[in-house]
Amino acid sequence: MNDAKDLKIGIIGGGLMGLVLAYRLTQLNATVKVFERESQPGGLSTYYNYGKFIWDKFYHVIVPTDGSLIRLIEEIGLGSKLNWTRALTGYYVNRSFYPLNSPKDYFLFPLLNIWDKMRLAYTIFYGSRIDDWKKLEKITVKDWLIKMGGKRNFNKFWAPLLRSKLGKNYTRVSGVFIWTYIKRLFKAREYPVEKDYMGYVTGGYKTVFDKLEQLLNENNSNIHLETQVKSIKPAEGGGVNIYYEESVEHFDKVVFTAPLNVLEKVTDPGLCEVVNNEQAIEYQGVVCLVLTTNKPLTPYYILNMGDDNSPFTGVIGISTLVDQVQTAGQQITFFPKYIPADHPYWSKTDSELKALFLEGVKDLYPDFDESDIESSHINRAFKVQPLQVLNYSEIIPKIHTKHPDFFVLNTSQFVNDSVNNNSVVTHVNSFVDEYKHEFQSVRKR
Ligand SMILES: Cc1cc2nc3c(=O)[nH]c(=O)nc-3n(C[C@H](O)[C@H](O)[C@H](O)COP(=O)(O)OP(=O)(O)OC[C@H]3O[C@@H](n4cnc5c(N)ncnc54)[C@H](O)[C@@H]3O)c2cc1C
Missing domain, CATH: 1.10.405 (Guanine Nucleotide Dissociation Inhibitor; domain 1)
Structure with a gap:
């Protein structure tokens, strides 16, 4: 009889990084528990209930050079849902x-x-x-x-x-x-489609998150939603304790995947030093007006705004790509503005921002008729794009911290990639390749 001790791993953050990592670790026979603060998984790539349909909360496309992401989608059985x-x-x-x-x-x-x-x-x-x-x-x-x-x-x-x-x-x-x-x-395309083609998964990223969750559940692992991690401390005798709600739970290893401001808040100094003495990593955030309309607003998937006076910096016509069957016949258009942490937009209310952005929409499209709007809302994300300043690779947090059982794996470590879901999957794959010996089950005869 096998006397097997499967490692118990805690992952903080149920965005794509946390969930792909969890899936990869279950492939090494580990038992994984993912802690996610929000009521649904996905983080920045999560979905939104638009009323008549569910689609991504922000715009997300796949490009033919996204080899790691496309291979993951195929590996988990969703290849036929790529469009x-x-x-x-x-x-x-x-x-x-x-x-x-x-x-x-x-x-x-x-x-x-x-x-x-x-x-x-x-x-x-x-x-x-x-x-x-x-x-x-x-x-x-x-x-x-x-x-x-x-x-x-x-x-x-x-x-x-x-x-x-x-x-x-x-x-x-x-x-x-x-x-x-x-x-x-x-660069060279990894998927055999024509230049300028972009992709999405039927049902949006919800399809991917549902599938990852199902695969985790089948492997004795799960995602704990609405569970905000309050602190992480080294455990006596090895491993790491995670504190959440009124509980404390011991794990053999813990991987942190949320942004650095959270790491700073929840991590005991005995695990890792978050802030580099010389320079802290700054993030850009985004505020975004999302309109669903009964008529198309733009023929472009992406319209780059070379006009500094506009309240938004691009127009993303996701419905130029996504079949309208997916969106109950409605058109979704995103009007994002990327901003630093000290930008005055953060202190505006949603209705103030909506009014400001709608003025910009009318200025851009004088024929736009507000009665064509089916729904409108403002979405915000505070920590999106770490600022890749000069010599950025010298200030990023280490993956393997000073504690042998605690690891940090997040987008701030992308030194030669932009923040996108292909780089997320690539980062997870390289991590697992390099550290798999740390996460493999200890199986004794
Ligand atoms: C406007 C916009 C457009 C984008 N467009 C594209 C695109 O077209 N293509 C593409 O590939 N990528 C795109 N991206 C990037 C993509 O969304 C990110 O690459 C990806 O979502 C990063 O995932 P992550 O898991 O690393 O981080 P996150 O998604 O930030 O996940 C971190 C998770 O940690 C959770 N968390 C935080 N604190 C705690 C705590 N204390 N306890 C428990 N959980 C906690 C958060 O709730 C979150 O779910 C876009 C992003 C934005 C914002």
């Missing part, structure tokens, strides 16, 4: 809309001359082939883009895009920031 559609991109500037989808579109784009366009193409081509990202960490994104493509390209093309993602912080990030986007969009 691909051509996604159109536009650019709004000087009160005009410009498509940017083909060489012809770029050729006709009026703000850049032919020489600028050749340098822009060179920047993207060269950028997509860079492997040594360490060098890019030492130069600001502004200096790198000017060096590659010149000042006019920077001022007219790149700066509005950077401001839309980073606001005033765009001058502080390194060249790695833009390189990760170029790489994700332009």
Whole structure:
């Protein structure tokens, strides 16, 4: 008879990172308990009840270069639910809309001359082939883009895009920031669809989270919703204690996957030092107006706003991709604004933000009729994009902390990737590859 001791693992955070990690650890025969503060799993990728249908709370697409994510979706049996559609991109500037989808579109784009366009193409081509990202960490994104493509390209093309993602912080990030986007969009595709195609899973990310939860349950593991972890402390005799509600529970190993501000709040100094003495990691957040309408608002999947006066920095027409059967015949459009922690938008109420953003929608689309709105709301996320400042890789938290049974695995450790779900899965896969010996069950004969 086998005398098996399966390791008991605690994971803090039931976003995609926590759930994929939990699934991978059950593959090593561990018993896993995931602690999630909210009433549903998914974190930033979670879903929302729009009334007549459920879809992602924020816009999420899969691109054909997302190899790790696509392989995971196939591995958990959802490959047949992957859908691909051509996604159109536009650019709004000087009160005009410009498509940017083909060489012809770029050729006709009026703000850049032919020489600028050749340098822009060179920047993207060269950028997509860079492997040594360490060098890019030492130069600001502004200096790198000017060096590659010149000042006019920077001022007219790149700066509005950077401001839309980073606001005033765009001058502080390194060249790695833009390189990760170029790489994700332009490197070799891992899925055999045409260029410009983007994907989604039928039912949205809820389908993925439901499936992961089912696989966990089948393996003696589960997600504890509405369970906020209050503190994590080293246990006497090894392992780590997790304190939640009025309980304390012992685990052989614990992995923390939530953002760093939470780590700082809940972690005992005996486990890890969160704040680097020199520099703390800052995050950008996002506020987003979400409209469901009975008519399409935009032909573009993404419209980049080159207009600094708009209250939002992009328009994401998710219904240009997603079959309307999925959304009860309604159209969903997102109007996001990425902002730093000290931005005045955070102190505005939802109705103030809604009024402000709707003014911007009417300014952008003068024919827009408010009576076409089926539902509207504001979604906020405070900790989305860690700021990849100069020499960022030197300030990130370590995965294996000073305590042998406590690990940190979160998006702040993405030194050469943007924050997206492919990089989440890649990060989990590399973690499990490197540390599997720590998590494998101890089986004795
Ligand atoms: C507007 C927007 C658009 C995006 N678009 C895309 C896209 O198109 N494609 C793409 O691939 N990615 C996209 N992303 C990125 C994607 O959402 C993230 O990569 C991913 O969700 C990160 O997952 P995570 O698990 O690392 O973190 P999170 O999702 O932040 O998960 C952390 C979890 O920890 C929980 N938690 C926090 N504190 C505690 C506590 N004390 N106790 C218990 N639980 C706690 C939180 O509730 C949360 O569920 C987008 C994100 C946003 C915000």
